[in-house]
Amino acid sequence: MKILITGSNGMLGHDLINVLDERHDLILTTSKIMDITNKKQTIEYICNVKPDIVINSAAYTDVDGCEEKHELAYRVNGEGVGNLALACREVDCPLVHISTDYVFDGSATEPIQEDGEIGPISIYGKSKLKGEEAIQEILDKYFIVRTAWLYGINGRNFPKTMLELAENHSEITVVYDEVGTPTYTLDLARGIGELIETDYYGIYHLTNSGSCSWCEFAKYIFEIAGKDVNVIPVTASEFARPAPRPSYSVLENKNWIEKGFKPLRDYKDAIKEYIELII
Numbered sequence: 001m002k003i004l005i006t007g008s009n010g011m012l013g014h015d016l017i018n019v020l021d022e023r024h025d026l027i028l029t030t031s032k033i034m035d036i037t038n039k040k041q042t043i044e045y046i047c048n049v050k051p052d053i054v055i056n057s058a059a060y061t062d063v064d065g066c067e068e069k070h071e072l073a074y075r076v077n078g079e080g081v082g083n084l085a086l087a088c089r090e091v092d093c094p095l096v097h098i099s100t101d102y103v104f105d106g107s108a109t110e111p112i113q114e115d116g117e118i119g120p121i122s123i124y125g126k127s128k129l130k131g132e133e134a135i136q137e138i139l140d141k142y143f144i145v146r147t148a149w150l151y152g153i154n155g156r157n158f159p160k161t162m163l164e165l166a167e168n169h170s171e172i173t174v175v176y177d178e179v180g181t182p183t184y185t186l187d188l189a190r191g192i193g194e195l196i197e198t199d200y201y202g203i204y205h206l207t208n209s210g211s212c213s214w215c216e217f218a219k220y221i222f223e224i225a226g227k228d229v230n231v232i233p234v235t236a237s238e239f240a241r242p243a244p245r246p247s248y249s250v251l252e253n254k255n256w257i258e259k260g261f262k263p264l265r266d267y268k269d270a271i272k273e274y275i276e277l278i279i
């Protein structure tokens with residue numbers, strides 16, 4: 001297939017290339033080549049390339065930055081996604097779009113299904129929801145893939161930050177009252193690779209299996225990496241950040257399983273492989 005990948009310099013973009021390059025003809029775009037906030041450029045570019053499918057991993061992903069730069073957040077994560085959907089409609093190709101657990105408000109107490117009640121509490125979450133809505137308005141053939149707590153080789157992420165802090169801290173405070181599922185971009189990219197072989201359009205939750213708090217995740221990272229760091233649990237309100245985060249956002253991968261796909265491996269197995277790779 002001829003696959004156009006946006007955000008190809010990003011963390012997920014990197015692993016999408018790793019996973020898809022061998023079997024497919026990839027057209028890789030960055031904001032320099034095709035700025036998704038530029039409607040004319042985006043439509044012209046996609047009409048020119050005529051891909052069989054577009055995978056959108058481009059986004060403004062600085063969750064705290066979004067609180068300050070509202071306009072940019074909505075422009076990239078909302079309107080930009082709408083532009084991609086319009087372009088896909090022009091060439092009649094499906095769009096795979098990556099969304100987030102931050103479209104939920106965190107009040108759930110058990111894993112959230114795809115049709116769970118939406119209610120973003122941050123500008124990032126609200127802007128990502130705008131993107132989801134635009135796609136559903138414009139296209140019939142789409143895969144909206146909500147994922148969570150990503151880490152990968154190519155980008156800044158929680159495990160890397162923890163390992164950096166461990167270099168010169170013997171004690172680290174980490175939030176314990178936010179629970180989710182850390183997800184390895186390599187596993188997510190493999191999942192997307194399977195999904196695009198089908199026409200099972202719709203909304204998917206796709207994460208590694210299991211769940212933990214940031215605090216439990218940090219402890220596990222130090223255990224695997226053999227770092228002797230004392231992790232001190234704190235509440236999210238003690239650890240002030242500009243953007244509020246959902247306190248519980250475990251995503252039940254219901255649609256994924258019902259369509260016959262294999263659950264992604266446990267987050268503990270995935271992070272173990274990742275840590276062994278980077279240290």
Ligand SMILES: NC(=O)c1ccc[n+]([C@@H]2O[C@H](COP(=O)([O-])OP(=O)(O)OC[C@H]3O[C@@H](n4cnc5c(N)ncnc54)[C@H](OP(=O)(O)O)[C@@H]3O)[C@@H](O)[C@H]2O)c1
Nearest residue numbers: 007009010011012030031035036058059061100147149150
């Ligand atoms: N990171 C997480 O924990 C997380 C969790 C849940 C969901 N997600 C979603 O997963 C997807 C991938 O996340 P990621 O962490 O891999 O993101 P990332 O590393 O921040 O990469 C996003 C890429 O988007 C590109 N981009 C930004 N503005 C653009 C524009 N106007 N036009 C075209 N490209 C633009 C940037 O590339 P340039 O160099 O081209 O500017 C950047 O490389 C995103 O949709 C994100 O919302 C992420």
